[in-house]
Amino acid sequence: MNPIAHIDPTGLIxxxxxxxxxxxxxxxxxxxxxxxxxxxPRRDMMLTGLAGPVMNILLASILVVCYKVFPALFVESNPxxxxxxxxxxxxxxxAIFNLFPIPPLDGxxxxxxxxxxxxxxxxxxxxxxxxxxxxxxxxxxxLPRILGFFIDLVFLLITKI
Numbered sequence: 763m764n765p766i767a768h769i770d771p772t773g774l775i776x777x778x779x780x781x782x783x784x785x786x787x788x789x790x791x792x793x794x795x796x797x798x799x800x801x802x803p804r805r806d807m808m809l810t811g812l813a814g815p816v817m818n819i820l821l822a823s824i825l826v827v828c829y830k831v832f833p834a835l836f837v838e839s840n841p842x843x844x845x846x847x848x849x850x851x852x853x854x855x856x857a858i859f860n861l862f863p864i865p866p867l868d869g870x871x872x873x874x875x876x877x878x879x880x881x882x883x884x885x886x887x888x889x890x891x892x893x894x895x896x897x898x899x900x901x902x903x904x905l906p907r908i909l910g911f912f913i914d915l916v917f918l919l920i921t922k923i
Contacts, residue, residue, distance in 0.1 A: 822854050
């Protein structure tokens with residue numbers, strides 16, 4: 763429950779430095795979870811992986827309701843409204859990003875739980891290359907395009923509701 767325990771010094775420093783050039787890229791230490799304590803490890807790891815994105819979607823949904831009920835609060839000249847909009851945007855981005863099926867992201871745990879046992883075992887071998895896959899997707903521009911598409915889709919849905 764203590765967020766300070768999850769701070770990775772290298773990831774935090776990179777986040778601060780990269781924020782100055784326009785893209786805040788960093789990372790935190792993952793939550794330690796021993797799958798041997800779970801009754802049904804495949805299913806329970808998948809459900810655990812869903813917890814973060816579901817919470818991000820829930821928080822974003824609450825902010826969408828606030829936006830719909832109090833639209834004047836979200837004007838750009840209002841610092842609180844601007845902060846709430848940034849919080850909404852960050853929760854949408856985090857939910858979408860964490861659902862990417864690249865291990866060790868939450869989407870990787872979800873996909874592993876959905877795959878048949880034989881394919882799940884093969885998929886686990888990809889985990890050690892997850893960071894490399896992420897960097898390649900980032901450098902090639904694929905990751906920002908996918909994120910941008912889903913962010914635009916979410917905000918289109920928000921404005922149509």
